[in-house]
Amino acid sequence: MNISEVARQTGLPPKTIRYYEEIGLVQPLRDANGYRVFRETDAHKLGFMGRARTLGFSIEDCRTLLALYEDQHRASADVKRLAEEHLTQIDTKIAQLQSMQATLRHLVEECSGDTRPDCPILRDLAKD
Amino acid sequence: MNISEVARQTGLPPKTIRYYEEIGLVQPLRDANGYRVFRETDAHKLGFMGRARTLGFSIEDCRTLLALYEDQHRASADVKRLAEEHLTQIDTKIAQLQSMQATLRHLVEECSGDTRPDCPILRDLAKD
DNA sequence: ATTGACCTTCCAGTGACTGGAAGCCCTATT
DNA sequence: AATAGGGCTTCCAGTCACTGGAAGGTCAAT
Structure with a gap:
């Protein structure tokens, strides 16, 4: 999945998605041509981020929430x-x-x- | 009047007052030693700024408000x-x-x- | 071959400060 | 006279979460 498709799915601008990668929130794969390749899990994480941001959580709070989400023993x-x-x-x-x-x-x-x-x-x- | 005195009078931090000078909101005089010297009008302007900022006006709005305040024909x-x-x-x-x-x-x-x-x-x- | 829509990176700017470093100035005390 | 302290100066960097734009590579269709 390319960045624009994830952007469409999540409602986040491509710029924001790149920024989220830069700060380590997602780690999409890379295609041979250098294009980002997003898996379903990446898209899901980004959707999570988007909704958490909509509720006004800071990026750092979102990071924590994501970590909690992924921790089965939270x-x-x-x-x-x-x-x-x-x-x-x-x-x-x-x-x-x-x-x-x-x-x-x-x-x-x-x-x-x-x-x-x-x-x-x-x-x-x-x-x- | 030195900066700390104006800070005390207006409730604005010295840093903020220097910043307001930097962006042209006030133009205090300078003493021989380089210290800023604030006149009553400067202190008054800064107080105005402080109150306008408290009401949530942006700096640019404050600038406009100050200009209107000083314009007798507004x-x-x-x-x-x-x-x-x-x-x-x-x-x-x-x-x-x-x-x-x-x-x-x-x-x-x-x-x-x-x-x-x-x-x-x-x-x-x-x-x- | 070319167009046009993608994609990439990198750099700078936003708003309104705030923190900190390096260094000068002033007053009081030793 | 030296020193200690506080206050003042400038300059630079960081905050937060993007956002805009430039320069250039890639892809699919004509």
Whole structure:
């Protein structure tokens, strides 16, 4: 399977797949012409990566998750802990964004948004 | 005013302040010994930057906001538009994170988190 | 033989810092 | 006067996860 076919199957861009090879996440074979040859297992790993990335896991977390996936003797507790830590980070991030959202929404509502220079948004940013 | 004093006043790390000078956001004076000398206006600009960054505006947006702030003839509509666009991006980001959060929360709940290898999180990531 | 779509590698850039090394400057103490 | 410490300077490299682009080899069809 060539890179574009794996890209189609996984939804990952070829560039990203090459990058994942570079950082050691997959080791496709090579054809006589130098082209990468992906096995089913490679494609599967890359699909796994793609879904884990979609859930916001970092590359290093994904690496760990892949290793756990491939370890028959893993404890689900290890997976769960990783997921819970990540979930906590997501919660934190959402809270931060919601705080920005609330402030900004309020300021935007206050702003007349006409041709006059007076603006509560700038006033807020310029406050001491 | 030396850099550490401005850092204290604005809450920005000295490194960040030097970086902001490097990209042309402030132009502090220089003392005979080469030390940066910040005026009140510099400190004020940096405080403005800090608050705008806290609201999640990109550096380029901050640059625009600063220019609008300094333009006596600005229209508040320009400020409002920028803020609204940014708000939309925040909304989008929150929605994405909430989607991750929901999926992950569900998976974490399903996972027994014990010593057995069976794990719905990995099953989900490995699905076709 | 040529076209055009693949594939390859390598290098640079993104955003917004952050860490660290090497070295000058200032003040206070010995 | 020498030294210790802290603060200041510049410059370089690293972060994260790609992404864009250049230069060039390969393949299938015309």
